Structures are given as C-alpha cells and as structure tokens.
Amino acid sequence: MKxxxxxxxAPDTDTRIKISGDGAGIEESGIKWIVSPYDSxxxxxxxxxxxxxxxxxxxxxxGPKDWQTQLRAGGLAVGAERAVIVDDPALAGTDPLGIAxxxxxxxxxEGCELVFTGKQxxxxxxxxxxxxxxxxxxxxxVSFVTDFSTDGSTFTATRNVGGGTQEVVTGSLPxxxxxxxxxxxxxYAKLPAIMxxxxxxxxxxxxxxxDLSADDITPAVQLTNFSLPPERPAGRKLEGDVDTMVxxxxxLLREEAKVI
Amino acid sequence: xxxxxxxxxxxxxxxxxxxxARRFAREEIAPHATAWEEAGEFPRSLHLKAAxxxxxxxxxxxxxxxxxxxxxxxxxxxxxxxxxxxxxxAVGLGSLSIALPPILSxxxxxxKERFVAPVLRGExxxxxxVTEPGTGSDVAxxxxxxxRDGDHYVLDGAKTFITSGVRGDLITVxxxxxxxxxxxxTFFVVQRGTPGFEVSRALRKTGWWASDTAELSxxxxxxxxxxxxxPEGSGFVALMQNFERERLxxxxxxxxxxxxxLDESMAYAKQREAFGRPIGRFQVIRHKIxxxxxxxxxxxxxxxxxxxxxxAGKGASPEVFMAKNHAAMVAREVCWQxxxxxxxxxxxxETKVERWARDARLLPIGGGTQEIMNELIARGLGx
Ligand SMILES: Cc1cc2nc3c(=O)[nH]c(=O)nc-3n(C[C@H](O)[C@H](O)[C@H](O)COP(=O)(O)OP(=O)(O)OC[C@H]3O[C@@H](n4cnc5c(N)ncnc54)[C@H](O)[C@@H]3O)c2cc1C
Numbered sequence: 001m002k003x004x005x006x007x008x009x010a011p012d013t014d015t016r017i018k019i020s021g022d023g024a025g026i027e028e029s030g031i032k033w034i035v036s037p038y039d040s041x042x043x044x045x046x047x048x049x050x051x052x053x054x055x056x057x058x059x060x061x062x063g064p065k066d067w068q069t070q071l072r073a074g075g076l077a078v079g080a081e082r083a084v085i086v087d088d089p090a091l092a093g094t095d096p097l098g099i100a101x102x103x104x105x106x107x108x109x110e111g112c113e114l115v116f117t118g119k120q121x122x123x124x125x126x127x128x129x130x131x132x133x134x135x136x137x138x139x140x141x142v143s144f145v146t147d148f149s150t151d152g153s154t155f156t157a158t159r160n161v162g163g164g165t166q167e168v169v170t171g172s173l174p175x176x177x178x179x180x181x182x183x184x185x186x187x188y189a190k191l192p193a194i195m196x197x198x199x200x201x202x203x204x205x206x207x208x209x210x211d212l213s214a215d216d217i218t219p220a221v222q223l224t225n226f227s228l229p230p231e232r233p234a235g236r237k238l239e240g241d242v243d244t245m246v247x248x249x250x251x252l253l254r255e256e257a258k259v260i
Numbered sequence: 261x262x263x264x265x266x267x268x269x270x271x272x273x274x275x276x277x278x279x280x281a282r283r284f285a286r287e288e289i290a291p292h293a294t295a296w297e298e299a300g301e302f303p304r305s306l307h308l309k310a311a312x313x314x315x316x317x318x319x320x321x322x323x324x325x326x327x328x329x330x331x332x333x334x335x336x337x338x339x340x341x342x343x344x345x346x347x348x349x350a351v352g353l354g355s356l357s358i359a360l361p362p363i364l365s366x367x368x369x370x371x372k373e374r375f376v377a378p379v380l381r382g383e384x385x386x387x388x389x390v391t392e393p394g395t396g397s398d399v400a401x402x403x404x405x406x407x408r409d410g411d412h413y414v415l416d417g418a419k420t421f422i423t424s425g426v427r428g429d430l431i432t433v434x435x436x437x438x439x440x441x442x443x444x445x446t447f448f449v450v451q452r453g454t455p456g457f458e459v460s461r462a463l464r465k466t467g468w469w470a471s472d473t474a475e476l477s478x479x480x481x482x483x484x485x486x487x488x489x490x491p492e493g494s495g496f497v498a499l500m501q502n503f504e505r506e507r508l509x510x511x512x513x514x515x516x517x518x519x520x521x522l523d524e525s526m527a528y529a530k531q532r533e534a535f536g537r538p539i540g541r542f543q544v545i546r547h548k549i550x551x552x553x554x555x556x557x558x559x560x561x562x563x564x565x566x567x568x569x570x571x572a573g574k575g576a577s578p579e580v581f582m583a584k585n586h587a588a589m590v591a592r593e594v595c596w597q598x599x600x601x602x603x604x605x606x607x608x609x610e611t612k613v614e615r616w617a618r619d620a621r622l623l624p625i626g627g628g629t630q631e632i633m634n635e636l637i638a639r640g641l642g643x
Contacts, residue, residue, distance in 0.1 A: 034279075072272070073272070073275075189280055192322050
C-alpha cells in the first residue's frame with residue numbers, strides 16, 4: 001500500500017514573528033524552519049501503518065525545494081521512503097484551495113490509498129487543506145484523529161469532537177486522516193537513519209509535471225495586509241478575602257470578559 | 261547566544277541530530293532537572309530512553325548499537341543535554357564514553373558484544389576506574405593489583421571519584437599486573453555483584469549532584485581471564501588513546517555551561533527591574549554580558565577547531581589541552597558573572613546559574629587537572 005503524508009514546513013513554535021516592512025508578509029530571515037508538528041504526528045502514523053501493513057510512505061509538499069532539508073530530517077529519517085516537492089513560482093500567491101489541488105494531483109499521480117496529514121499547519125492555522133484534498137480526490141476524510149488502525153482495506157479512527165466526547169468512525173480506504181496531538185509519539189531520528197535519509201529520493205516537480213497550470217491555482221483568497229495581535233494587557237491581581245475575590249472574579253468574567 | 265560563525269564545522273546530519281537532542285533535553289531532562297539534582301540521582305531509565313532515542317553514543321560503531329558518527333556528533337548532543345539544567349544527568353549518561361573505548365580498541369569481538377553492546381542499548385551502566393585514593397594525576401602510580409591465579413585474576417586495592425561507580429554494572433578497571441610504571445598496567449572489566457568487589461562509599465560533591473560518584477573496594481576479587489581487556493601491559497597506552505577525546509568533551513562541557521549561563525543572564529537582565537528600569541539597561545550589566553559572550557565565543561572557537569581536526573581523524577594535541585583549560589576558565593568566569601547578574605536569586609538553589617557555577621568547579625580538576633594540562637601543553641610546545 002502506498003501511504004501519502006502531506007507535509008508543510010513552518011516557522012519553529014518559539015519563533016517571534018515579525019511583520020515584513022511592506023506589511024504583506026512576515027520577516028523570514030533568522031527563522032528556524034521545522035516540519036509543522038501536527039504533520040509529524042501524521043508521518044509517525046503513516047510509518048507505523050507501513051510497518052504493520054507493508055508498502056511505502058511518500059511525503060508530499062507544495063513549497064520551495066529548500067524544504068527538502070526539513071523533509072529529510074523530519075520525515076525521511078524517521079521511516080518515510082521518498083518525497084515529492086512541487087515547487088513552482090505560481091505557488092507563492094496561491095491559497096489553501098490552490099495548495100490542495102497541487103497535493104491532490106501529486107497523491108493521485110502516485111496512486112496512494114491512504115493519506116495522513118496534520119489537523120492544521122502551525123503557521124496560518126487555516127485547517128482547510130486536508131478536507132479540500134479529500135474532496136478533490138473524491139475520498140472521505142476524518143479530522144482531529146487521536147487513534148487510528150487499519151487492516152489494509154477498512155479503518156477505524158477515533159476523533160475528538162469537543163467537550164470530552166469522542167467519536168469512532170469506521171469505513172473503507174481510501175481516506176484522508178488528519179492528526180490531532182495524542183495520536184502517537186513521533187520517534188526520534190537516529191544518526192544512522194539521518195545519514196541514510198541523505199540519499200533518499202526527493203522529486204522536485206513543477207505544476208506542469210502534474211498537468212496543472214498557474215490558472216488552476218489562481219487564488220480565490222488573497223492576503224493583503226498583516227498585523228500583530230494587540231499586546232496582551234498586564235494581568236490583574238484580585239485582593240481581599242476569598243469571598244470578595246470570587247465575587248469580583250465572577251463580575252469581571254461576566255461584565256468585562258463577557259465569557260459567562 | 262546566536263552566531264553563525266561556526267556553521268562550517270557542522271553539516272546537515274549534525275544539525276538534524278542537534279534537533280533530536282534538543283527535543284530529548286526539553287522533554288526528558290529539563291522538566292526533572294531540579295528534582296534530580298536535589299535528589300542526587302536521576303532514574304536509570306534515562307539510559308534506556310537516551311539509547312532508544314539514539315543519543316547515548318552517537319560516535320560509537322553502528323554494529324554495536326552506536327550512531328556511527330564522528331566526534332562532532334558527540335559534541336552537538338553533549339551541548340544540548342548539558343543545557344537542560346542537570347549537569348549530573350548529562351555526565352552520568354556520558355560515563356560510557358570513557359569506560360568503553362579501552363574495550364573497543366583492545367577487546368575481542370566477544371568482549372565487545374558482551375560488555376559494549378548492552379551499555380549502548382541502555383540496559384547496563386559503565387564506569388571507568390583509574391583514579392585511586394593514593395594517586396590521580398600520576399597514573400603510573402596505580403597500585404590496585406591484579407594477580408594471575410589459574411584462569412582467573414585476583415584484584416586487590418581501591419579506586420575513588422568514579423563517575424557512575426555507585427550504580428555501574430560494568431567497571432573498566434585499570435590495574436597493575438607488572439612492575440613497570442607504564443607497561444605494568446592492564447584493563448579488566450569487573451561486573452557488579454562479583455564477590456570481593458564493593459562500593460565502599462557514595463561520595464558527596466560540590467556539583468554534578470545528580471551523578472553518582474563512588475569509592476570502590478576490591479578485596480580478593482576474582483575476575484575470569486576473559487574479563488581482561490587486551491594483553492597484559494596494554495592498559496596505559498589504551499588509556500592515553502582516549503585522553504584527547506575526554507578532554508575535548510570536558511572543554512565542550514565548559515562552553516556549554518557558560519553559554520547556557522549567559523543565555524539565562526540575558527533573559528534575566530531583560531526582565532529584572534531595579535531603580536525603575538530593567539537591569540539590562542545599565543551599561544555595567546550590558547558590558548558584563550558582552551564580555552561573557554566574547555569569552556564563550558573564544559572557548560567555542562578553540563574547541564570546535566580541535567573537534568573538527570579530530571573528526572577528520574587527526575590529532576589535536578596539545579591544542580585540545582589548551583581548549584580544556586581555556587573552557588574551564590571561561591566557565592568559571594562566566595558562571596560567576598551569571599550568578600552576579602542574578603543577584604540574590606543567583607545564590608538560590610532554584611536557579612540554574614547557581615548550579616552551573618558549582619558544576620563548573622570540576623572542570624580544571626576532572627579528566628586531568630589544569631596543572632597537568634599545562635605540563636602537557638608545555639611539553640607539546642617543546643618548552
Ligand atoms: C566529580 C569527579 C568525577 C571523576 N570521575 C572519575 C572517573 O570516572 N574515573 C576516574 O578514574 N577518575 C575520576 N575522577 C578523578 C580525576 O580524574 C582526578 O581527580 C584528577 O585526575 C586529579 O587527580 P587527584 O584528585 O588525585 O589529584 P592529585 O593528583 O592529587 O593533584 C592534587 C594537586 O596537585 C597538582 N599536581 C599533581 N601533579 C602535579 C605536577 N606534576 N605538577 C604540578 N602540579 C601537580 C594537581 O594539579 C592538583 O592541583 C573524578 C574526579 C571528580 C572530582
């Protein structure tokens with residue numbers, strides 16, 4: 001079975017994001033780039049599935065070919081077999097639907113039967129691409145999955161639906177699964193595997209290689225301006241005896257924060 | 261501290277391994293560092309976890325369970341583990357890097373399989389026992405005796421200051437098998453539980469609290485012939501062979517502590533206010549930080565240059581002895597200033613700089629003293 005994983009490379013979680021001078025993006029110099037952590041859960045699940053069922057894990061990225069550094073360290077060194085990066089100038093201005101079209105075309109061209117990815121990327125937090133990929137492939141998808149198993153033709157996935165409730169979904173492959181924290185613990189890349197990953201195959205493709213053109217990924221959404229969220233005001237300390245503090249807290253939550 | 265000055269020493273594999281080590285340090289060590297240091301112990305299971313993460317022995321042969329890398333892989337892992345706040349845990353995990361090399365260079369395939377592989381799997385703990393109550397710097401003065409008796413050797417004597425000695429499963433012991441000061445020394449592996457072998461004392465120390473340090477006693481301790489490592493008389497040379505690497509790793513220990521203390525100090529100086537402003541706005545503090553950063557950078561430059569030579573399979577003497585002395589001095593000075601910048605907080609056991617200032621005191625002593633390094637440097641220079 002060919003198992004695909006859609007992977008995005010994003011700024012490290014403790015990056016302090018700065019807006020670029022023209023306000024149209026972020027300052028990219030000095031940023032450390034990593035495999036988006038939820039995608040790492042997807043990679044681990046794909047590798048565990050491959051170890052149990054056999055087959056091959058293929059990574060798919062729509063982004064600059066430089067991402068191969070992170071794909072090797074965070075994917076090929078932990079058990080994925082090869083990677084496909086679609087790098088095309090037209091990708092720069094596209095939106096989640098454009099990215100989904102590219103990934104779906106890549107997945108279809110390889111004949112995958114199962115696709116994992118993170119529930120969202122930690123940079124834009126759009127939570128859109130996986131569902132779009134599934135729709136474009138004509139597959140079902142299960143999101144926010146915390147437990148997954150497959151016998152190679154059917155699958156069982158557990159997903160969090162909020163409020164402490166879990167839903168168990170069963171179905172037949174193919175399917176797109178999006179990983180929530182807790183699905184697994186990604187393994188460490190050991191040095192021999194890091195060395196081996198240097199020689200694994202990374203195909204860099206253009207839109208044309210996938211029979212797509214720039215017109216196919218014309219964005220419906222354009223990002224025009226970035227600004228940082230307002231600075232968080234300093235905390236406030238309540239004083240007095242417990243009863244007074246509780247009363248004051250409830251009043252603040254109701255009247256100022258308007259959360260109860 | 262951020263600098264790209266040393267980037268050329270490392271390739272993608274070093275950078276990727278550093279990320280793995282950083283994650284391990286963040287998830288497996290940092291949350292417990294204070295508790296372990298205060299308890300004077302870290303869990304044995306950390307050896308197993310580090311082995312499973314591929315971080316226990318990056319430069320050891322892959323066939324025995326190591327990473328198959330070079331000394332720079334060891335360097336990046338050590339730097340990340342040391343930053344996590346428990347120097348004791350980091351050096352405790354590291355005792356195998358001095359205990360196993362004699363077995364690797366002199367041992368039979370069978371001995372490597374029996375003694376090295378289980379340690380690299382994280383199942384057993386290894387320690388090196390050279391220093392004795394009566395002799396440290398003067399290795400040729402070793403008195404612990406190994407007398408041949410049929411198909412056994414009988415060991416009598418004592419060792420002290422042995423890192424991981426309290427809970428070590430396999431002790432690589434340097435013993436006297438002949439009268440010649442150097443050519444009369446031979447390594448043996450003594451396993452925990454061997455009759456006549458005892459941990460006589462667990463020693464309390466200035467720093468490195470989470471690592472156990474032992475005084476060991478050997479009294480009529482019978483060790484089978486196949487626990488002798490290499491031919492009789494081969495011990496001294498085997499010990500010397502690993503000296504460059506041991507001293508390099510202690511130099512790394514020095515700059516890693518210093519750099520971590522610098523980073524803590526910079527963060528503290530931004531946040532701590534006095535006289536209505538962050539203390540980092542006072543020029544005195546800013547200049548302290550500038551000087552600390554300069555010292556750290558100089559220590560890294562010298563140490564990395566030696567490491568790069570060694571990674572290329574070349575010797576780095578006497579420069580690596582200079583690196584150890586320089587890093588020890590930098591660690592002492594920078595950790596001292598870090599405590600100063602933290603004020604009263606820097607004297608409290610809950611801060612890492614307090615701990616590092618104590619830990620750093622070991623560096624001009626362990627693995628060959630500052631004075632012995634100077635002796636080797638002078639000799640190397642032909643002075
Ligand atoms: C925390 C810790 C962990 C250790 N771990 C281990 C371990 O795992 N295994 C192990 O075998 N050992 C270990 N040691 C021992 C360490 O290697 C020795 O302490 C060190 O080599 C110094 O030996 P010594 O303590 O006998 O000092 P001494 O040799 O007694 O030296 C005392 C002083 O005299 C000076 N001196 C000695 N000779 C000369 C000379 N020729 N010229 C000028 N000055 C001289 C020394 O520099 C020093 O200042 C450890 C020590 C410590 C503190």
